[in-house]
Amino acid sequence: MKLVFAGTPEVAVPALDALIASGRHEVAAVVTRPDAPAGRGRRLVASPVAERAEEAGIEVLKPAKPRDEAFQARLREIAPDCCPVVAYGALLPKSALEIPAHGWVNLHFSLLPAWRGAAPVQHAIMAGDEITGASTFLIEEGLDSGPVYGTVTEEIRSTDTSGDLLTRLAFAGSGLLAATMDGIEDGALTAVPQPADGVSLAPKITVEDAHIDWSAPALRADRVVRGCTPAPGAWTVFRGERLKLIQATPVPDRTDLAPGEIAAGKKTLHVGTGSYAVELLWVQAQGKKPMAAADWARGVRIASGERLGA
Numbered sequence: 565m566k567l568v569f570a571g572t573p574e575v576a577v578p579a580l581d582a583l584i585a586s587g588r589h590e591v592a593a594v595v596t597r598p599d600a601p602a603g604r605g606r607r608l609v610a611s612p613v614a615e616r617a618e619e620a621g622i623e624v625l626k627p628a629k630p631r632d633e634a635f636q637a638r639l640r641e642i643a644p645d646c647c648p649v650v651a652y653g654a655l656l657p658k659s660a661l662e663i664p665a666h667g668w669v670n671l672h673f674s675l676l677p678a679w680r681g682a683a684p685v686q687h688a689i690m691a692g693d694e695i696t697g698a699s700t701f702l703i704e705e706g707l708d709s710g711p712v713y714g715t716v717t718e719e720i721r722s723t724d725t726s727g728d729l730l731t732r733l734a735f736a737g738s739g740l741l742a743a744t745m746d747g748i749e750d751g752a753l754t755a756v757p758q759p760a761d762g763v764s765l766a767p768k769i770t771v772e773d774a775h776i777d778w779s780a781p782a783l784r785a786d787r788v789v790r791g792c793t794p795a796p797g798a799w800t801v802f803r804g805e806r807l808k809l810i811q812a813t814p815v816p817d818r819t820d821l822a823p824g825e826i827a828a829g830k831k832t833l834h835v836g837t838g839s840y841a842v843e844l845l846w847v848q849a850q851g852k853k854p855m856a857a858a859d860w861a862r863g864v865r866i867a868s869g870e871r872l873g874a
Contacts, residue, residue: 565645565749568625568664570595574612575734576650579671582738583648584620589745592642593623595630597653631657639663646748648741649703650734658705666748668703671741673733674766675699675715677758680708681766685733686726688766690773690791692783696720696729698737700744702755707765711755713744723813725793769796776800778824778873781839782814797848800824800872802864807872810846810854824871828861835872 567589569580583591594617599608610618617624627635636659646666661668674684675697681687688696697717704710716736720729747753774792776785776799789798789812798809821827821836828834834841844857849864 565589565666565745566592566643567745568593568595568639568642568644568647569613569617569649570647570652570668571613571650572597572611572653573651575730576613576652577616578734578738579648579650579741580613580616582742583745584622586742586745589749591617591620591622592644593625595625595627595635595639595647595652598626598628630654630660636660636663646745648745650737650741656703661703661705669700669713669741669744669748670703670708670710671737672699672701672708673697673730673737675717676701676708676712677761677763679764679766682768684766685730686766686769686791687764689720689724689726689729690787692787693720696733698733698740700740701758709758711757713747713753713755714740716740723790725790727794771796771799774798776809776873778835778871779838782816782837782842783839785837785842786812786814802849802870802872805850807850808848808854809844810848812842812844815841815843822871824873826861826866826870826872828858828866831858833857833861 567583569583569591571580583589594613596611596613599610602609614624625635625638640663644664647664647668649668649670656668674688676699679687695717697715699715700713702710718733718736744753769792774788774796776788789809792798793810799806800809815834818834818841821834821841823836823838825836833844835844846854847857847860848854849860
Protein backbone atom coordinates (compact mmCIF):
# COMPACT_ATOMS: atom_id res chain seq x y z
CA MET A 565 0.00 0.00 0.00
CA LYS A 566 0.95 3.63 -0.37
CA LEU A 567 1.18 5.05 3.15
CA VAL A 568 1.34 8.49 4.73
CA PHE A 569 2.72 8.13 8.26
CA ALA A 570 1.67 10.57 10.99
CA GLY A 571 3.74 10.94 14.16
CA THR A 572 5.83 13.41 16.11
CA PRO A 573 7.97 12.31 19.13
CA GLU A 574 10.84 9.85 19.47
CA VAL A 575 8.45 7.07 20.53
CA ALA A 576 6.94 7.12 17.01
CA VAL A 577 10.27 6.60 15.21
CA PRO A 578 10.49 2.77 15.65
CA ALA A 579 7.12 2.36 13.90
CA LEU A 580 8.22 4.60 11.02
CA ASP A 581 11.44 2.59 10.74
CA ALA A 582 9.48 -0.68 10.69
CA LEU A 583 7.27 0.52 7.84
CA ILE A 584 10.23 1.83 5.85
CA ALA A 585 12.08 -1.46 6.36
CA SER A 586 9.12 -3.69 5.55
CA GLY A 587 9.81 -3.54 1.82
CA ARG A 588 6.13 -4.19 1.23
CA HIS A 589 4.63 -0.72 1.55
CA GLU A 590 5.67 2.69 0.25
CA VAL A 591 5.90 5.47 2.83
CA ALA A 592 5.11 8.30 0.43
CA ALA A 593 5.10 11.09 3.02
CA VAL A 594 5.15 11.86 6.74
CA VAL A 595 2.83 14.20 8.63
CA THR A 596 4.21 15.70 11.83
CA ARG A 597 3.74 18.68 14.13
CA PRO A 598 5.41 21.98 13.14
CA ASP A 599 8.94 22.74 14.34
CA ALA A 600 8.92 23.78 18.00
CA PRO A 601 11.29 25.90 20.14
CA ALA A 602 13.72 23.87 22.26
CA GLY A 603 16.79 24.34 24.44
CA ARG A 604 18.05 27.48 26.15
CA GLY A 605 18.19 29.38 22.88
CA ARG A 606 14.59 28.40 22.10
CA ARG A 607 15.50 27.84 18.47
CA LEU A 608 13.03 25.97 16.28
CA VAL A 609 13.74 22.25 16.08
CA ALA A 610 12.14 19.64 13.83
CA SER A 611 10.37 16.69 15.47
CA PRO A 612 12.21 13.35 15.75
CA VAL A 613 9.84 11.88 13.14
CA ALA A 614 10.56 14.76 10.74
CA GLU A 615 14.31 14.27 11.17
CA ARG A 616 14.04 10.53 10.50
CA ALA A 617 11.88 11.08 7.42
CA GLU A 618 14.29 13.64 6.01
CA GLU A 619 17.17 11.19 6.51
CA ALA A 620 15.20 8.63 4.52
CA GLY A 621 14.37 11.13 1.75
CA ILE A 622 10.64 11.11 2.51
CA GLU A 623 8.45 14.17 1.98
CA VAL A 624 7.52 15.86 5.27
CA LEU A 625 4.23 17.72 5.80
CA LYS A 626 3.96 20.05 8.81
CA PRO A 627 0.47 21.55 8.85
CA ALA A 628 -0.35 23.97 11.66
CA LYS A 629 -3.67 22.11 11.87
CA PRO A 630 -4.77 18.96 10.01
CA ARG A 631 -7.87 20.80 8.81
CA ASP A 632 -5.71 23.20 6.73
CA GLU A 633 -6.97 23.16 3.14
CA ALA A 634 -3.50 23.17 1.61
CA PHE A 635 -2.49 20.12 3.67
CA GLN A 636 -5.61 18.18 2.77
CA ALA A 637 -5.20 19.08 -0.91
CA ARG A 638 -1.64 17.69 -0.84
CA LEU A 639 -2.87 14.55 0.91
CA ARG A 640 -5.46 14.01 -1.84
CA GLU A 641 -2.70 14.42 -4.46
CA ILE A 642 -0.61 11.74 -2.75
CA ALA A 643 -3.73 9.53 -2.54
CA PRO A 644 -2.58 7.20 0.26
CA ASP A 645 -4.24 3.83 0.71
CA CYS A 646 -3.85 4.13 4.48
CA CYS A 647 -2.40 6.55 7.07
CA PRO A 648 -0.75 4.82 10.06
CA VAL A 649 -0.51 7.08 13.13
CA VAL A 650 1.69 7.01 16.25
CA ALA A 651 1.52 9.89 18.76
CA TYR A 652 0.88 12.55 16.14
CA GLY A 653 -0.51 15.00 18.68
CA ALA A 654 -3.39 16.69 16.85
CA LEU A 655 -7.05 15.87 16.33
CA LEU A 656 -7.95 14.74 12.82
CA PRO A 657 -11.14 16.24 11.34
CA LYS A 658 -13.64 14.11 9.43
CA SER A 659 -12.56 15.69 6.13
CA ALA A 660 -9.02 14.36 6.64
CA LEU A 661 -10.17 10.98 7.96
CA GLU A 662 -12.08 10.35 4.73
CA ILE A 663 -9.12 10.83 2.37
CA PRO A 664 -7.27 7.46 2.58
CA ALA A 665 -9.19 4.46 1.26
CA HIS A 666 -8.48 2.40 4.40
CA GLY A 667 -8.62 5.32 6.82
CA TRP A 668 -6.17 6.32 9.52
CA VAL A 669 -4.94 3.46 11.75
CA ASN A 670 -3.58 4.45 15.15
CA LEU A 671 -1.03 2.59 17.27
CA HIS A 672 -2.13 3.30 20.85
CA PHE A 673 -0.11 2.25 23.88
CA SER A 674 -2.79 0.45 25.89
CA LEU A 675 -5.11 -2.53 25.63
CA LEU A 676 -8.23 -0.73 24.48
CA PRO A 677 -10.77 0.14 25.74
CA ALA A 678 -8.53 0.66 28.79
CA TRP A 679 -6.74 3.99 29.07
CA ARG A 680 -8.10 5.97 26.16
CA GLY A 681 -6.33 9.32 25.94
CA ALA A 682 -2.98 11.08 25.85
CA ALA A 683 -1.13 9.34 28.70
CA PRO A 684 -2.04 5.62 28.76
CA VAL A 685 1.36 4.36 29.92
CA GLN A 686 1.62 6.82 32.80
CA HIS A 687 -1.89 6.02 34.01
CA ALA A 688 -1.35 2.25 33.78
CA ILE A 689 1.70 2.48 36.05
CA MET A 690 0.07 4.90 38.48
CA ALA A 691 -3.00 2.65 38.73
CA GLY A 692 -0.85 -0.37 39.59
CA ASP A 693 -1.74 -2.39 36.48
CA GLU A 694 0.31 -5.55 36.04
CA ILE A 695 -0.29 -5.96 32.30
CA THR A 696 -0.63 -3.41 29.52
CA GLY A 697 0.12 -3.45 25.79
CA ALA A 698 -0.51 -1.73 22.49
CA SER A 699 -3.47 -1.71 20.11
CA THR A 700 -4.00 -0.78 16.48
CA PHE A 701 -7.41 0.66 15.71
CA LEU A 702 -9.29 2.56 13.02
CA ILE A 703 -9.56 6.22 14.00
CA GLU A 704 -13.05 7.64 14.36
CA GLU A 705 -14.10 11.08 15.54
CA GLY A 706 -14.43 9.79 19.14
CA LEU A 707 -11.50 9.58 21.58
CA ASP A 708 -9.62 6.32 20.83
CA SER A 709 -12.98 4.60 20.41
CA GLY A 710 -12.60 3.02 16.96
CA PRO A 711 -12.66 -0.71 16.18
CA VAL A 712 -9.47 -2.64 16.97
CA TYR A 713 -7.34 -4.56 14.44
CA GLY A 714 -4.84 -6.16 16.80
CA THR A 715 -3.03 -6.05 20.15
CA VAL A 716 0.23 -7.04 21.80
CA THR A 717 0.65 -7.39 25.57
CA GLU A 718 3.49 -6.29 27.82
CA GLU A 719 4.15 -6.96 31.51
CA ILE A 720 4.60 -3.91 33.73
CA ARG A 721 7.69 -4.55 35.85
CA SER A 722 7.88 -3.40 39.45
CA THR A 723 10.70 -0.97 38.61
CA ASP A 724 9.33 0.35 35.31
CA THR A 725 9.14 4.08 34.77
CA SER A 726 6.80 5.36 32.09
CA GLY A 727 9.90 6.00 29.97
CA ASP A 728 11.08 2.39 30.31
CA LEU A 729 7.68 0.93 29.49
CA LEU A 730 6.98 3.30 26.62
CA THR A 731 10.30 2.38 24.98
CA ARG A 732 9.44 -1.33 25.07
CA LEU A 733 5.92 -0.69 23.77
CA ALA A 734 7.26 1.49 20.95
CA PHE A 735 9.30 -1.42 19.59
CA ALA A 736 6.68 -4.11 20.22
CA GLY A 737 4.04 -1.85 18.73
CA SER A 738 6.09 -1.12 15.62
CA GLY A 739 5.84 -4.77 14.63
CA LEU A 740 2.12 -4.77 15.36
CA LEU A 741 1.55 -1.71 13.18
CA ALA A 742 3.52 -3.20 10.27
CA ALA A 743 1.58 -6.48 10.59
CA THR A 744 -1.67 -4.51 10.67
CA MET A 745 -0.77 -2.79 7.41
CA ASP A 746 -0.02 -6.21 5.87
CA GLY A 747 -3.32 -7.61 7.08
CA ILE A 748 -5.31 -4.67 5.74
CA GLU A 749 -3.67 -5.01 2.33
CA ASP A 750 -4.32 -8.76 2.26
CA GLY A 751 -7.92 -8.31 3.36
CA ALA A 752 -7.17 -10.73 6.20
CA LEU A 753 -7.93 -8.31 9.06
CA THR A 754 -11.30 -7.09 10.24
CA ALA A 755 -11.50 -4.38 12.85
CA VAL A 756 -13.55 -5.48 15.87
CA PRO A 757 -15.65 -2.92 17.80
CA GLN A 758 -14.39 -2.18 21.30
CA PRO A 759 -16.48 -3.58 24.17
CA ALA A 760 -18.66 -1.12 26.06
CA ASP A 761 -17.30 -2.38 29.40
CA GLY A 762 -13.81 -1.71 30.73
CA VAL A 763 -13.44 1.83 29.39
CA SER A 764 -10.99 4.01 31.33
CA LEU A 765 -9.57 7.42 30.48
CA ALA A 766 -5.95 8.59 30.49
CA PRO A 767 -5.84 12.38 30.18
CA LYS A 768 -2.53 14.22 30.06
CA ILE A 769 -0.72 14.10 33.40
CA THR A 770 -0.79 17.48 35.13
CA VAL A 771 1.78 18.94 37.50
CA GLU A 772 -0.70 18.43 40.35
CA ASP A 773 -1.09 14.74 39.42
CA ALA A 774 2.67 14.42 39.97
CA HIS A 775 2.57 15.94 43.47
CA ILE A 776 3.36 13.28 46.10
CA ASP A 777 0.87 12.87 48.94
CA TRP A 778 2.92 11.45 51.79
CA SER A 779 -0.21 10.51 53.75
CA ALA A 780 -1.05 7.97 51.02
CA PRO A 781 0.44 4.45 51.13
CA ALA A 782 4.03 3.86 50.04
CA LEU A 783 2.92 1.98 46.93
CA ARG A 784 1.08 5.08 45.75
CA ALA A 785 4.21 7.24 46.11
CA ASP A 786 6.26 4.61 44.28
CA ARG A 787 3.76 4.43 41.40
CA VAL A 788 3.51 8.20 41.04
CA VAL A 789 7.30 8.58 40.92
CA ARG A 790 7.62 5.84 38.30
CA GLY A 791 4.59 6.93 36.30
CA CYS A 792 5.74 10.55 36.13
CA THR A 793 9.34 9.74 35.12
CA PRO A 794 10.72 11.20 32.91
CA ALA A 795 7.86 13.70 32.52
CA PRO A 796 6.38 15.73 34.05
CA GLY A 797 8.41 14.52 37.05
CA ALA A 798 7.08 13.66 40.52
CA TRP A 799 7.70 16.33 43.12
CA THR A 800 7.34 17.37 46.73
CA VAL A 801 8.23 20.45 48.78
CA PHE A 802 11.24 20.86 51.08
CA ARG A 803 11.85 24.09 53.01
CA GLY A 804 9.41 25.90 50.75
CA GLU A 805 11.03 24.85 47.46
CA ARG A 806 10.07 22.16 45.01
CA LEU A 807 12.12 18.94 45.05
CA LYS A 808 11.84 16.61 42.05
CA LEU A 809 11.83 12.89 42.81
CA ILE A 810 13.50 10.87 40.07
CA GLN A 811 13.84 7.40 41.63
CA ALA A 812 12.48 5.80 44.78
CA THR A 813 11.79 2.33 46.15
CA PRO A 814 9.49 1.04 48.90
CA VAL A 815 11.00 -0.11 52.22
CA PRO A 816 8.30 -2.38 53.69
CA ASP A 817 10.20 -3.22 56.89
CA ARG A 818 10.41 0.42 58.06
CA THR A 819 7.23 1.71 59.71
CA ASP A 820 8.57 4.13 62.36
CA LEU A 821 8.35 7.34 60.29
CA ALA A 822 5.36 9.70 60.16
CA PRO A 823 4.07 10.74 56.70
CA GLY A 824 6.71 12.96 55.09
CA GLU A 825 9.20 12.53 57.95
CA ILE A 826 12.80 12.26 56.72
CA ALA A 827 15.44 9.89 58.09
CA ALA A 828 18.88 10.48 56.58
CA GLY A 829 21.57 7.82 56.95
CA LYS A 830 25.12 7.83 55.61
CA LYS A 831 24.05 6.19 52.36
CA THR A 832 20.25 6.21 52.57
CA LEU A 833 17.35 8.66 52.68
CA HIS A 834 14.04 7.28 53.96
CA VAL A 835 10.70 9.13 53.99
CA GLY A 836 7.56 8.09 55.86
CA THR A 837 4.21 7.58 54.14
CA GLY A 838 0.73 6.51 55.20
CA SER A 839 1.97 2.90 55.40
CA TYR A 840 5.70 2.11 55.42
CA ALA A 841 8.70 4.13 54.27
CA VAL A 842 10.12 4.73 50.82
CA GLU A 843 13.79 5.23 50.06
CA LEU A 844 14.60 8.15 47.80
CA LEU A 845 17.43 7.22 45.44
CA TRP A 846 17.70 10.18 43.05
CA VAL A 847 16.36 13.71 43.44
CA GLN A 848 16.73 17.11 41.80
CA ALA A 849 16.56 20.33 43.80
CA GLN A 850 15.26 23.50 42.20
CA GLY A 851 17.89 24.95 39.84
CA LYS A 852 20.25 22.00 40.42
CA LYS A 853 21.27 18.89 38.51
CA PRO A 854 19.97 15.40 39.44
CA MET A 855 21.95 13.79 42.25
CA ALA A 856 21.93 10.82 44.60
CA ALA A 857 19.39 11.48 47.34
CA ALA A 858 21.82 10.67 50.16
CA ASP A 859 24.31 13.22 48.75
CA TRP A 860 21.57 15.84 48.54
CA ALA A 861 20.56 15.16 52.15
CA ARG A 862 24.14 15.64 53.38
CA GLY A 863 24.36 18.92 51.50
CA VAL A 864 21.21 20.43 53.00
CA ARG A 865 21.92 19.06 56.53
CA ILE A 866 18.50 17.71 57.38
CA ALA A 867 17.44 18.35 60.97
CA SER A 868 15.76 15.74 63.14
CA GLY A 869 12.02 15.63 62.53
CA GLU A 870 12.07 17.58 59.26
CA ARG A 871 9.45 16.59 56.72
CA LEU A 872 8.82 16.66 53.01
CA GLY A 873 5.61 18.15 51.73
CA ALA A 874 5.13 20.68 54.50
